[in-house]
Amino acid sequence: MDATNPAAATADEALRILRAVEQLGDAEEAGDLMRRGLRLARSLSGAGAALLAIDDETHPGWYAQVATDGIPDDDPLAVAVLEGRPGDEADSPLVRAPVRVAGQDFATLVLARWDVLPAHREQAVAAAVATVLGLRVEALRHRRVSELHEHVTQTVWELNRTLVDHVDLEVTLPLLARRVRDLTSADAVAIVGTRPDGEQRVLAASGEGAGAALAELAPDLGEVLREGLPQHWSATPAGDQLSSDSRVCTSVVPLETRAGHPVVLAVHGWKPSRGVSQQQVRDVLSALALHASVILDREQAEREHDQLTVLQDRDRIARDLHDLVIQRLFAVGLTLQGASRRAVVPEVMERLEGAVAELDQTIRDIRATIFELRHRPGAGTFRADLRQLVESYTSTLGFAPVLHLVGPLDSVADDEVQTQVLMVVREALSNVVRHAHAGSVTVQVEATAERLSVTVRDDGVGISADAVESGLGNVRARASEHGGAVELSRGEPHGTVLRWSVPV
Template identity: 60%
Template structure:
């Protein structure tokens, strides 16, 4: 056949170019909603359908439609028929094609309204439109995810720059909540401590940092959920769908709420609250959940570092206190004690009575100074709330071994730790310290026994030694302090001479 006799495919070529041009126009937008509308319109125009519906799968509610777009003569569609858009080949009539994004069913479009039943050509065209829409939606999603990651990286970097020198939670946490609120488009973002001492009137938890408006109202509504997350240690995520405008198809705006526990070394339960956040277009809710979980992890790192710095500072202070206490005990007290012995010996050889009296007064002043220094040493070494009362007593008695020249015996009876409060424990420790100091200075004893007994209603301290006893003309300087401590707490003091030698001091108060 001569070439001039062959048919010219100009009509088919023009038809193919028109199809390609239409498919290209679908991909020129950067807005997912515009893309879906364009895809639906193109599918109807290319296949000759008079109307069509495109439904988007609701990722948070399986089997439901989140958005619906309509074109042409289709103005309404019952809810029961909308659900068929999510089922492969579920349309009872017309033509349906699934939109796949990264291998998952994102949605489906259904075309109707032909004078004759659609054929293979119409089906292929509908599937091509759905495929092009799915590929471009995937590209947009990856772009939005990349943008989200960049925003998260920038926010974390900005927060981390505040940690270069030292952690200031009053700066770092508010900055973190502000940046999270921006990238999640949330109404409220806060870091709260549910088990902190609540306000007596409102019962509100302590807010470490927050960003947004009406924070108190939002946290008040979420208080039971925050308490549950804090107790269980498991995150909670849910969505709230606002009513759609009258002229819009499908559902209204979907708002997310996330409560994520913040794990710290201290064990204090903290919760990151992100209330009414909005996912970026093309970013799934699960992706946003992952981002908020990562932010909570970063918040825990900030809090742990702040705790570490506090512990380091405290350790430095305690080391200085121990060093000062050791120097006072090993150097100052020993020198004062030696000076006191020298002055006391000189007083015995004084000829004039007034000189002897002054020397004795000087010895008494030195004794009082030594007692004051010992009290200071005790305060430096004693850590309130650390360990147990029994351990504090053992530590105190053991600390007098170098001064006494022997180890005193400690006897503990009854539930000492459980029946005594902080104030009573402090008084007991002071009395034992005063009694041991008197034994070391005056008793010349070879053994001492300290007994502490607790009953349901009384706490008794006894300090016995085998020394020379107390002379009739002794000045009760230290013993006077012991009596005063008993009077202040409704207690009593008894001083007994033991046979054949020695003294027993008994001090008791009600508990």
């Protein structure tokens, strides 16, 4: 009876479609959701091919990628849809249905290659599947964005815990770079500033490819440092078109600090999380760049406050020395000079004149001390000495080297070992300048409870078979004197890696 009842048949068909659409409800990943949606659209409609053309959020009117079912990714129809000309390759009518997320166009569902010409039913199937896809994508987006914001909150909390007593940029900035890299799945993250002479300096970096990434981004870094305007760009490499992280992006975001020297946050090769748009990730990067600006400003304020406090104390000490001690010594000297004129015994006269001369010398010494107090030279730590040494090679190399400092360097190494490390780093960088023809170099100094190690990695021409080990001989000797070791090897895909270590 039902088979001859059109209304009943229509109801059964609608129920079958609804039950099939329920299969999309438990998809937890965007890629899985797309695959299920395309497969479902084909099975319900009888189409030979199903395609999902996803809009390019950075280029309105363009498609970023096309997911397919029933045909390969490189099928002429898929290529034509991606290029916005599906009619050129279609050998049968196309049925289209928009996929909307939060009221905005997200993608277009395309059904093609029919055995029987499509009618109203097939259009209704496409519309139903597209509607459910949009709702599920929106739900997944809300969940992923919430997770991203939770991770950002945890990152900010972790950073703030390092600021409880005072700001140590050697701890906070590397932590920020690592967390940004974790949040965005980036290949490399770096915080780059400028020195007073205009040369770039790497304040912190994360990722083994940070040096090569900075060399690649050098023109863009220079432009953002000069102009103060953020830059973002992305590309889709060859591969799985259904993968939600197929878009590889790069961002260079300026930090607005009051220190006067421009600073940027560079995030290279980051990938949007599943269900998170590129713009949302960019907003997160802007927020973290703002937090980094606050950190730098606070460190600047602390440094200025400490310097002012020290200068005030020194000025007070200098004033007390000048107004009290020198005046009293000067008075004692005048008294002794008067007494020496009345002395009749030559020996007594000679001693009094000697005492006056000593007082004059003491006064001169105190005045020199006052000058030193009022003109205090800067003092550095081992970390600061390493950073200053590495940064001093920027102009010679033609690019900013990357420095990674790991572990309690200032407390583990004694003065002699610190001096040896500085000499090894200097020799290694000098060799890169003379022989490597490199575009990037990374220096890592790491301290553990047992060893202090230096690793210098460049992407240059590598080691020649007839190389003369003049400078390297000095490096080996410095390791041997302290019971250490040196290893020189070829880098991948090219370049040289020097590893030097000594026990502590």
